[in-house]
Amino acid sequence: MPRPLSVQLYSVRDEFAVDRAGTLGRLAEMGYGAVEAYDVTDDVAGLRRLADDLGLTVSGAHAVQLLTGEPGPVLDAVATLGTPLAIVPAGFPHEDFTTYDGLARVADRLGGLARDAARYGLRLGYHNHWWEVEPRLASHGGRPALEVLAELLDPEVFLEVDTYWAAVAGADVPALLTRLGDRVEALHLKDGPGTKDDPNVAVGGGTMPVPEVLAAAPDAWRVVEFDACAGDLLGELAASRTYVSSLEAV
Template sequence: MDGTRRTFLGTALGLAATAGLTGGLGGTAHAGESCGRRRIPPSGLGMHLYTMRGPLATDFKGTLARLAEIGYATVGVSGRHGNSAAAIREMLDETRLKAVLEHVAYTTLTGSGLPQALEDIHTLGARWAVVPSLPGAMHTPAGFREAAREFNRVGEAAREGGLGPLLFHNHGSDHAVVDGENLFEILLNETDPELVGFELDVYWAADGGADPRSLFVRHPRRFPALHVKDRAPDGGFADVGSGVLDFAAMFDTARSGGVRQWLVEHDSPADPFATALNSYRYLSRLRY
């Protein structure tokens, strides 16, 4: 585990001990399965297809069919593996899955590729275009302010095109404090809530020291989609429900955040279909 993760884990556990906070960590994820009355609506339980990139590369439609058999209702598209948006839509319709978003490069959305990208979102039957990351050189307050301006512009184009707000997908470094400013907070505070939202990756939020519960409350309705990704005790990735993140506590304020889609993700699954099944079983039974 690197220094950043050690620091985060130590700080989070210290906060939990002194203030009773367990929403980010704590080994209580499994206990949360039987707690509370809320559940993730079946129509909101999806798979981010980056998890399935190996099987998709050899059998795109077959992979979608197996996800549908497990019980998933939606997908987030991340890489087309040589298929057109129209071809993917046809396969989604045949397997009774619905695309809710697609990851599109920042340079595409801020450049001449924007009109086609928005048209492809429509073709997929999805609602949101998502910026998956920002170039490393932009990880300064000035760079994030430039991104905020661009996000507002692209978000306006998306709205004019009949789509939902532009979303941004975070990584741990997006929560860094640089020159006294939290980069992620710049995006939250300097983008128009009507035009820009966030697909919060809860693993990377935790990695960066952020508390999803607090974000949902402080910035209501800004988080229509989540990447639900668990953290192994050693700081690596884990199937959802098998790691240390307390999803029951985390999701308790999800309604305030406007969450509508819970998309499973694992960055490096040993067996993508086992990960898909394990994660679905956990989330479909979770009460919070």
């Protein structure tokens, strides 16, 4: 795959707070070729310098602040990182994903932000959790809310599908990705027991059908993430990288 495997820095938030340079260095040593930022208010110029020094690409940046304040400074920070992808990682009321009218409001807001992002040379995306997938809209054939949202979004808005949260919400993830098609620009790869509250395990060590997931969105960025880990986080990240890379080599 031409795009390097990325890791969401939220996974190492505790380690990052203590030693940014050392943590990024460990990820690079594991073989990750990219990182995804999660806090664009925290010295993005410094993060860009560290990533450049280590040969790491910034695959994207989560920017929930786009929903809470003036978008200009947030988009400028994303552009400073050198990535074209600004991603809204939730931030809307969960109730908006239970009705068509609510989904239309979400789509309208994201469309406006996408136009703002375009002025900075950026593309805007949305990242799901379970609550955008679990609701099924009876008015639309019982399809998951995220799928209905995709039809309402402006064409320039992409999706970063968190494959684990989609599975936890009851989706057949490979089938969902196939239906979403080119709308999917990035995947969050994580694994675990398939429950909402239990910690993640190394990708390939849980319930996720990872080969089928990757095959359903072959051109998407692959971004490994841990929301929580009960064991050795850095060891599990290394194991995740080894497993995903072995699938790409087949």
